[in-house]
Amino acid sequence: xxxxxTVRRPDLAHNVDTLARASANPVTEAMAERCxxxxxxxxxAKRYRLKYSPEREARFDRVSQKLSRHEESKxxxxxxxxxxxxxxxxxxxxxxxxxxxxxxxVIVFMYGMPAAWKSKMRTVSTSSSxxxxxxxxxxxxxxxxxxxxVAGFFNGSKVKRVPLWRDNRSAVLSARKGIxxxxxxxxxxxxxxxxxxxxLPEYLRIFFTPTKAQLADGITKSMNxxxxxxxxxxxxxxxxxxCTLVARFNF
Numbered sequence: 001x002x003x004x005x006t007v008r009r010p011d012l013a014h015n016v017d018t019l020a021r022a023s024a025n026p027v028t029e030a031m032a033e034r035c036x037x038x039x040x041x042x043x044x045a046k047r048y049r050l051k052y053s054p055e056r057e058a059r060f061d062r063v064s065q066k067l068s069r070h071e072e073s074k075x076x077x078x079x080x081x082x083x084x085x086x087x088x089x090x091x092x093x094x095x096x097x098x099x100x101x102x103x104x105x106v107i108v109f110m111y112g113m114p115a116a117w118k119s120k121m122r123t124v125s126t127s128s129s130x131x132x133x134x135x136x137x138x139x140x141x142x143x144x145x146x147x148x149x150v151a152g153f154f155n156g157s158k159v160k161r162v163p164l165w166r167d168n169r170s171a172v173l174s175a176r177k178g179i180x181x182x183x184x185x186x187x188x189x190x191x192x193x194x195x196x197x198x199x200l201p202e203y204l205r206i207f208f209t210p211t212k213a214q215l216a217d218g219i220t221k222s223m224n225x226x227x228x229x230x231x232x233x234x235x236x237x238x239x240x241x242x243c244t245l246v247a248r249f250n251f
Contacts (some may be wrong), residue, residue: 020045060086101121164205
């Protein structure tokens with residue numbers, strides 16, 4: 001199951017990786033229950049698959065346009081909102097069983113569908129949630145590089161910088177200060193910022209998204225049904241009027 005999760009099912013990536021890491025240890029009751037839950041979910045969600053369609057791309061465009069009208073993304077230009085590639089990065093703090101390590105997740109959407117994703121248990125320790133949120137941004141920048149050439153081939157030209165969506169306000173605010181504002185970055189975040197300095201030059205394309213519209217949320221948590229469905233099915237976000245979206249997502 002691990003290879004299908006790696007190449008075809010981003011919604012299963014985190015759960016399968018968690019079980020794979022635990023497989024070397026004696027089976028606990030929690031592990032046995034998870035081994036039953038994941039196949040049950042896979043059977044119930046068998047209609048989900050990676051399949052491009054113009055309708056899906058148009059739906060994703062509408063969702064990105066809604067997010068671009070968020071007050072904290074008011075500086076987003078039309079080129080960012082209409083980009084063919086969108087990157088979502090997220091972190092879940094202290095969710096790893098036994099070690100309480102955090103998990104970073106990145107998913108890159110190209111033309112409205114998942115094109116690359118990564119779920120990884122972190123090896124870097126941080127002292128605050130703001131500092132911890134810098135790590136998935138760095139992972140996202142590395143992962144999306146592999147897709148620029150593909151998107152450029154389809155576009156017929158070099159792909160410009162694409163939006164990098166985060167759902168942690170303090171991380172977005174500190175990252176958007178850029179290289180010239182490093183003195184203003186919180187002291188607790190500075191150690192991580194210096195290690196992942198590649199985030200700083202990208203400050204102009206880092207934007208805020210509410211958690212319920214964070215499409216990387218499903219690959220950092222064990223079982224969040226709505227977050228998992230959002231990876232493949234954007235109808236829940238697309239069909240909500242913007243005024244309702246504001247109220248529901250606490251913009």
